[in-house]
Each structure stands twice: as C-alpha cells, then as structure tokens.
Amino acid sequence: MNNDFSPAVGKIVEDYLRRLRGHLHGLPEKDQNELAREVYSHIYESFVREDGSRDEIDRILAVLGRLGEPETVVAESLGASMVKMGKRRKLPLYILGGLLIGLFGLPLGAGGAVVFLGMVLGLLTLVLIYYTTAAALTIGGALGVLVTFMKWISPNFAVHLGVQWGLAPDFESLPARLLLSFLMTGLGLALFWGGRYLMKGLKFIIGLVPRKIGSALNRRRMKKAGLTA
Amino acid sequence: MDNKIKQLRKGVLELAIMNSLYKQSHYGYSLVKSLSVENGLSLTEGTIYPILNRLSKEGLVRSQWVESRQGPPRKYYSLTTEGKSAFDILIKEFNRLEIMVRGKEEPGAAAEEPSGPALVVRKEPNDEQ
Numbered sequence: 001m002n003n004d005f006s007p008a009v010g011k012i013v014e015d016y017l018r019r020l021r022g023h024l025h026g027l028p029e030k031d032q033n034e035l036a037r038e039v040y041s042h043i044y045e046s047f048v049r050e051d052g053s054r055d056e057i058d059r060i061l062a063v064l065g066r067l068g069e070p071e072t073v074v075a076e077s078l079g080a081s082m083v084k085m086g087k088r089r090k091l092p093l094y095i096l097g098g099l100l101i102g103l104f105g106l107p108l109g110a111g112g113a114v115v116f117l118g119m120v121l122g123l124l125t126l127v128l129i130y131y132t133t134a135a136a137l138t139i140g141g142a143l144g145v146l147v148t149f150m151k152w153i154s155p156n157f158a159v160h161l162g163v164q165w166g167l168a169p170d171f172e173s174l175p176a177r178l179l180l181s182f183l184m185t186g187l188g189l190a191l192f193w194g195g196r197y198l199m200k201g202l203k204f205i206i207g208l209v210p211r212k213i214g215s216a217l218n219r220r221r222m223k224k225a226g227l228t229a
Numbered sequence: 230m231d232n233k234i235k236q237l238r239k240g241v242l243e244l245a246i247m248n249s250l251y252k253q254s255h256y257g258y259s260l261v262k263s264l265s266v267e268n269g270l271s272l273t274e275g276t277i278y279p280i281l282n283r284l285s286k287e288g289l290v291r292s293q294w295v296e297s298r299q300g301p302p303r304k305y306y307s308l309t310t311e312g313k314s315a316f317d318i319l320i321k322e323f324n325r326l327e328i329m330v331r332g333k334e335e336p337g338a339a340a341e342e343p344s345g346p347a348l349v350v351r352k353e354p355n356d357e358q
Contacts, residue, residue, distance in 0.1 A: 040301060045257075074279070
C-alpha cells in the first residue's frame, strides 16, 4: 500500500497509521483496516496537492499537521465507553512510568529498560511461588484426606506404614483433620483457578509496555520533526 | 473559551457536512476542501471522520470505495434519502436557533442591513456531479 510515497515519506505515513491503529484497540479488525485505508487515502490526496517545490518531509508534516493527531480522527468512533476503557487500561502504565521516572529521574531509557526487566523477573518469580504454593496445598490436602480416611477405616493404617503425619497436632479428632485437609485442597484448587487471571495480567503487562514505549518514542520523533501534539 | 468554540463547531460541522453531501458525493479530502472553501474556517481535517462514521451508523450517509485514476481508492460518501429528510428538518431547526441567538429581527433593522444574515446555508438539491 506504500508505493505512493518515497521511502522517507512512506515511513512517516506508516508511523502515523500505526499510532492511529494504536487508538483502535477493541474495534473489529475490518473496521480498523477500513479507517486506516481511508486516512491513508486522505493523506495521499492532501499530499499530492501540496506545493511541489517544498521539501517532501515538510510537505508530509504539513499534511499530517492539518489532519490532526490520530486521536482526532478516531474520537467517538469507538464510542465513549471504549475511550474510557482505554484510558483506564493505560493507568497502570502511567503509574509504572511515574515510578521509574520518580526513582531514577530519567525517562524510559536504558536504565528504565533494566528496571523493567527486573520487574518482569520479579513478577515471574512471584508467579512461580504462587503456583508452588497452590500445588503444595492441593497435593498436601489430597494426601491428608486420603490418609485420614484410611486411618478412619483402619486405625492402624498409619502405624503400619510408619507414617508420622502431624499436620495439626492439636486436632485430635479425625473429622477435624478431614475438614482441614479438605480446606487445604480447596484452597489449592482455588489458587490454581485464580492463576488464570494472574497469567492474563502478567501477559498483558509484559506485552503492553514495550509496545507503549515504542509508540511513545514514535510520537516524540514526530514532535521533534515539527508536528504539534 | 477555546472549548466553547470547539463545542459549538462540532454541532454545526455535522450540519455543514450534511449540507455538502446533499449537493454531491465527496471523499474525505474533497469534503474538507468543500467545507473550507465555503466558510473560510480553518478545520482540523481529521474531525470529519468521527462525524462521518456516526452519520453512517445512523443510516443518514452511505459510502462506497471507488478506484481513483491516480493513487489509492477513494471512499465516497453521499446522503441517503433518510439523510436528506433529516437535513431538511435540521436546517429548519438551525434557522430557528439562529433567530433565537441573534434575537428577533425587527422589520426596521432588517431594512437597514440589506446584506442579510451571514449564516445562510445554501442548499441545492440538484446533484451537480
């Protein structure tokens, strides 16, 4: 779709369209493509009518300046609720960015990237601990249920095996031990179930931050090149 | 104040777009040109797209991709029958609002200003294409 411009101009147009698409998350792919095509056509029609004696970069920047920021083009097309949702989704990133800048007094440069890597590693460790705990609770609880049952049926069971199990030495009655074991299993399974959200959240954070950094850099480059925000 | 102007423009812009599409079909860029030529206002061009999108959803405007002799295809918009009758109603309301804003013109005052009101929206039902 990009043979209409020189490589340099095409790159700027591509950047703009990528930023545009960045605002269209949640819209069906078909609608995203439709709007991107239409805006591309607008940029082309506007560009070919620019004064040809000027530098082509100046021309394309003038065209995009008149078109306005991508937000202008997509405003409302998602409906107010979607826009609100997008703002809410950005919030953790602002907090993260604020933390980094607050801690190190620098924008997301190399130092920021290292800190981000550290955070990701920390999160991964947390996830590992989380699942280890869930597995321990589930297996321990299930074994507890099994052993308690066996002991109930034949009081000599554990003695035969020589198993010394004292999960809760204060609980002398078997029903109480059984209940405790069931609770443990239940808690372990609940942790596993809750893990889905944990993984979703983790994937979201790991995937989104680099993308956002990329688009922020793009925006800065465009601004530097003379486009107003 | 900027915000007030923005709000005012947004509502009127929708009407102006319908007026332009009443006369002939336009693709985005030519629509912008038709609007700026007619009123001389500077317009952030991208603002027409959310409005066109909404009008499409409401069934007041239809669109069609047409191959261009030069460059990528263009998406042409035109007013549907519903769009035209909606515009007829809206423009009457707009004229009433204009009178409300300017105050009732007294017969004497009107005679003193033969140039007439500046905000008349032209309407030519015949397709000029």
